Amino acid sequence: MKLRVLILINAAAVAIALSAVNYYFQHNWYDVGITFVLSFAISFIIFYYLIEKYVYSKIKLIYKLIHNLKLGRDLRDALGDHIVSADPIKDVQQEVKEWASQKKIEIDELRKQEKFRREFLSNISHEFKTPLFAIQGYIEAIQDDNFEDTDMAAQFLEKASKNVDRLSYLIKDLDEISKLESGEIPINYSKFKVNDLIKEVFESLELKANQHSIRLIFKQKYDEPFLVTADREKIRQVLVNLIDNSFKYGKEGGTTSVSVFDLHDQVLIEVTDDGIGIEEHNLPRLFERFFRTDQSRSRQIGGSGLGLAIVKHIIEAHQQTINVRSTAGLGSTFGFTLQKVKQIQFPAIPVLKS
Incomplete structure (x- = not known):
């Protein structure tokens, strides 16, 4: 018109x-x-x-x-x-505005992905170079010595072996996180008592806890066990990774506790430690691959730097959520949810009186 x-x-x-x-x-x-x-x-x-x-x-x-x-x-x-x-001119104006807004969002997302890709390549390069250079150094030292000092050669070979193990863990974790992202690793749902699983994990990590002088506590507030539906072995891996992480960043003589809370149709499981804690500005990036809050201490502790990223992918593959809250110097709490098995309510059967 x-x-x-x-x-x-x-x-x-x-x-x-x-x-x-x-x-x-x-x-x-x-x-x-x-x-x-x-x-x-x-x-x-x-x-x-x-x-x-x-x-x-x-x-x-x-x-x-x-x-x-x-x-x-x-x-x-x-x-x-x-x-x-x-009125096609008015429609074009509206479409162009919406299209430009959408493209801006896509460009911003591509920039974030590009930044993430660069950081990932830099991190993975550093993670591989550190053990590789160490292995190379030990082997060259043994070759230069021509095995004359057998004790030194044995020590260097043992250190080289530990770095080979570190590379193996890194490759295994990279392969696992890649398969989790692509959906190649299926989630095998089953019904199990999460209380029993926590006790099993505690038993398997008891020796390691003693080595770090950390006491394990299971805060079970309810007499009835919680029946959940999830992949039992993958949830075991989540608990092991979180508890093992509390050992690495805990304090000597400290505690690591696991608590279970009823959320109507879900179960909230929290792993709490009283270790060094995490500064607030690091919390949003905590589940990123290779992200380390304390680079120097993390190198001494070891690990692939992918544990929390794997935990996040496993929980999200269950269509559940994971979160963290922490205070530097006081400790950290990691919490994740699981789907509770729905209890079927049968109607009461009336008792006939004779």
């Missing part, structure tokens, strides 16, 4: 201009009227044809292309579609 009004105004302007010129030379109102009508009609047709052919049709094509691209359809489908719109 606005387009036709614009054409009418332009045609009228041309007709008035030509009529004024005719009146200037002829001074005949009859000729002026004919000139106005003819020039108005011809101008309207010309303007309408030009705008329709070179502007309107192009705008309609752009609109169809943007609209179909937003829907993820093929360009050939977009070109072949016929769109019905009362």
Whole structure:
């Protein structure tokens, strides 16, 4: 509608201009009227044809292309579609705004992914170089000594072996996290008592806890065990990783406790330590691959730097959530949820009195 009004105004302007010129030379109102009508009609047709052919049709094509691209359809489908719109210029304006906003979000996301890729490549390069250079150094030292000092050679071989183990753990964890992301590792759901699983994990880590002088505590507030549905072995891995992490960053003579809370249709499991804690600005990145809050201490402790990332992927593969809260110098608490098995309520059977 606005387009036709614009054409009418332009045609009228041309007709008035030509009529004024005719009146200037002829001074005949009859000729002026004919000139106005003819020039108005011809101008309207010309303007309408030009705008329709070179502007309107192009705008309609752009609109169809943007609209179909937003829907993820093929360009050939977009070109072949016929769109019905009362005001395609207004629609194009709205579509372009939405399209530009969407593209900005996509570009920002691509930039984040590119930054993550660079950091990941840098981290993985560093993680591989450290043990490789150590192995290379030990082997060269043994070769230079020509095995004359057998005690030194044995010590260096043992250290090289530990670095080989570190590489093996790193490769295994990288393979596992890759398969978790791609969905190649299935989640084998089963029903089990999470209380029993926690006790089993405590028993398997009791020796390691004693080595770190850390006491394990299971805060079981409820007499009834919690029956959950999840992949038992993967949840075992989650608990082992979290508890083992509390050993690495705990304090000598400290405690690591596991608590279970009833959340109606879910179970919340929390692993709490009283170790060095985590500074607040590090919390958002804690589950990233290779992210370490204390680089120097982390190198001494060892590990692949992928434990928390694997934990996060396992919990999210169960369509559950994991979170962390921590205070530097006081300790940390990692909590994750599991789906509780729904109990079927049977109606009470009335007792017939004789």
